[in-house]
Amino acid sequence: MTDRQHATGDDPLARFLRAATATPDRPAVRFRGAGVTFAQLADRVTALAGALHERGVRRGDHVGVCLERGVDLVTALLAAWSAGAAYVPIDPRHPDERIAFLIRDCGPRLVVAADDRPTRLADVETIAPAAVGPATPPVPVTPADAAYVIYTSGSTGVPKGVVATRGGVASLLHRLEAVGAYPDEHRVVGWNASASFDASVQQWARICRGDTIVVLDEEERRDPARFGAALAAYGITDVDATPSHWEAVEPGITSPSLRLFLGGEPVSPALWRRLAEAGRQGRIEAYNLYGPTECTVDSTIAPIEGDEPHIGPPLPDVEAHVLDDRLAKVPVGVTGELYLAGPAVARGYVDRPGLTAERFVADPFAGGEGRMYRTGDEVRWRADGALEFVGRADRQVKVRGFRIEPGEIEAAVAAYREGCAAVVVPRADDLVAYYVGDIDLDALHAHLAARLPAHLVPARMVPIAAFPLTVNGKIDLAGLPDPDAGRTDGRQPEGKYEELVADVWADVLGRDRVFADDDFFALGAHSLMAIRVVARVKKELDTALSIRDVYRRPLLRDFAEFVRATHVGAAATAER
Numbered sequence: 001m002t003d004r005q006h007a008t009g010d011d012p013l014a015r016f017l018r019a020a021t022a023t024p025d026r027p028a029v030r031f032r033g034a035g036v037t038f039a040q041l042a043d044r045v046t047a048l049a050g051a052l053h054e055r056g057v058r059r060g061d062h063v064g065v066c067l068e069r070g071v072d073l074v075t076a077l078l079a080a081w082s083a084g085a086a087y088v089p090i091d092p093r094h095p096d097e098r099i100a101f102l103i104r105d106c107g108p109r110l111v112v113a114a115d116d117r118p119t120r121l122a123d124v125e126t127i128a129p130a131a132v133g134p135a136t137p138p139v140p141v142t143p144a145d146a147a148y149v150i151y152t153s154g155s156t157g158v159p160k161g162v163v164a165t166r167g168g169v170a171s172l173l174h175r176l177e178a179v180g181a182y183p184d185e186h187r188v189v190g191w192n193a194s195a196s197f198d199a200s201v202q203q204w205a206r207i208c209r210g211d212t213i214v215v216l217d218e219e220e221r222r223d224p225a226r227f228g229a230a231l232a233a234y235g236i237t238d239v240d241a242t243p244s245h246w247e248a249v250e251p252g253i254t255s256p257s258l259r260l261f262l263g264g265e266p267v268s269p270a271l272w273r274r275l276a277e278a279g280r281q282g283r284i285e286a287y288n289l290y291g292p293t294e295c296t297v298d299s300t301i302a303p304i305e306g307d308e309p310h311i312g313p314p315l316p317d318v319e320a321h322v323l324d325d326r327l328a329k330v331p332v333g334v335t336g337e338l339y340l341a342g343p344a345v346a347r348g349y350v351d352r353p354g355l356t357a358e359r360f361v362a363d364p365f366a367g368g369e370g371r372m373y374r375t376g377d378e379v380r381w382r383a384d385g386a387l388e389f390v391g392r393a394d395r396q397v398k399v400r401g402f403r404i405e406p407g408e409i410e411a412a413v414a415a416y417r418e419g420c421a422a423v424v425v426p427r428a429d430d431l432v433a434y435y436v437g438d439i440d441l442d443a444l445h446a447h448l449a450a451r452l453p454a455h456l457v458p459a460r461m462v463p464i465a466a467f468p469l470t471v472n473g474k475i476d477l478a479g480l481p482d483p484d485a486g487r488t489d490g491r492q493p494e495g496k497y498e499e500l501v502a503d504v505w506a507d508v509l510g511r512d513r514v515f516a517d518d519d520f521f522a523l524g525a526h527s528l529m530a531i532r533v534v535a536r537v538k539k540e541l542d543t544a545l546s547i548r549d550v551y552r553r554p555l556l557r558d559f560a561e562f563v564r565a566t567h568v569g570a571a572a573t574a575e576r
Contacts, residue, residue: 294373
């Protein structure tokens with residue numbers, strides 16, 4: 001049996017070590033132009049794992065990993081596995097309070113951190129990623145042993161740690177190989193997601209099958225031009241993104257051929273059709289992946305083809321049940337809640353026995369021997385065996401006595417015209433739809449009124465240039481601007497540069513007007529909007545700016561003065 005024909009339970013660390021033996025000189029990790037081979041990485045992993053063991057890490061322990069993106073991060077994740085532990089990603093960009101909570105909640109034996117981090121990790125022992133200990137063989141584990149703990153938002157506002165297993169990670173690699181999403185030949189994979197987001201596992205764990213991992217830095221992830229340049233410079237063949245993130249960086253893509261994995265959010269009809277057309281032209285081979293963190297990343301897959309979005313059939317090793325409130329299977333075409341079972345189902349939540357029992361329930365279709373995870377997602381079977389995602393059961397809201405599923409309204413807006421999308425949220429006693437796209441409001445209202453009951457038609461429609469995103473690339477509902485935040489007073493922009501910047505800001509922010517003393521970020525802007533401001537100023541004045549220039553001068557009058565000085569200075573230099 002070759003490494004590509006491994007068994008479902010084949011441990012991912014064992015696969016990595018075999019790859020290091022088979023192709024020692026092959027690039028393993030690349031970051032900012034530098035990198036290490038598989039042999040070099042294996043040596044680093046062995047050294048750090050020995051140091052972890054020397055400091056008391058044992059099988060089943062939790063090891064925190066608080067590192068910036070780079071080679072050290074990959075080393076630490078693999079070293080935790082080699083020591084028999086589960087890694088717990090701790091984003092060094094998170095506030096101190098959240099980091100302290102994660103440490104209290106998961107109780108790591110120690111944390112792998114850079115030398116400048118100990119003051120933020122005063123309550124736990126730390127170790128540097130370059131630490132060297134005695135060479136120790138990998139600790140034997142079983143598929144039931146924990147692989148990692150990743151924290152997700154909790155409905156109560158308290159994050160909850162999902163404990164995924166080594167068998168679950170092995171199954172993840174196996175099931176994506178089994179359907180051909182991961183080809184037999186070695187690939188170059190762009191690691192785009194944050195390590196604190198479960199999609200990162202689908203990306204960085206590709207190294208276990210011998211693929212090269214290119215760790216994209218923060219600027220490459222955010223800037224469309226740099227994102228596209230990185231794909232071309234490193235020869236990246238495979239990349240993973242949320243649909244929102246992909247649409248933000250898509251303008252910078254120049255790669256002649258790319259395998260794209262989308263997940264984390266529904267794919268809009270417009271994006272689906274655009275990628276399907278790119279597939280017909282041989283430019284992008286795109287897949288829509290669906291799966292909750294509690295089921296080890298991906299549970300279903302759909303090649304993006306045709307005109308209608310869906311999430312595809314279950315992957316191998318995944319049992320999918322669409323059930324009603326009495327846990328009875330519903331017929332094809334009928335909406336029900338999705339339950340998932342199989343080896344990828346996580347162990348549960350860290351120190352949350354009640355919540356674990358509520359979400360991880362006995363599987364009545366397995367003779368009571370197994371468990372299934374209650375996703376909270378509403379889906380329906382199609383006649384061809386694929387699943388259609390309908391919406392989140394827990395996004396239901398009550399407005400004026402009516403129970404409302406915002407996803408139904410959002411789908412209706414998306415169906416209005418190519419390029420339109422919306423997020424619907426309750427505000428006071430009404431529904432507000434934040435939308436992107438070129439929309440005639442009267443025509444949209446008529447479109448919705450013709451398709452939805454009156455109580456589902458939003459009372460207010462608020463234009464927005466782009467949806468705010470979380471660090472994981474998902475739409476940040478809490479970051480949507482207040483629809484009543486607009487003002488009617490303030491100093492009007494004066495002069496060529498203030499007026500130009502005001503026009504650009506208003507367009508990017510989706511506002512009728514902005515004032516000279518306005519703060520860009522206080523108006524609801526985020527990094528993707530800053531990218532668009534820089535691009536627009538360059539287009540209007542042929543003046544190159546950076547995103548940092550926007551952050552350093554958030555007031556319109558200050559930014560406009562900087563734009564003026566930069567433009568005048570560049571013109572003077574060109575004349576000399």
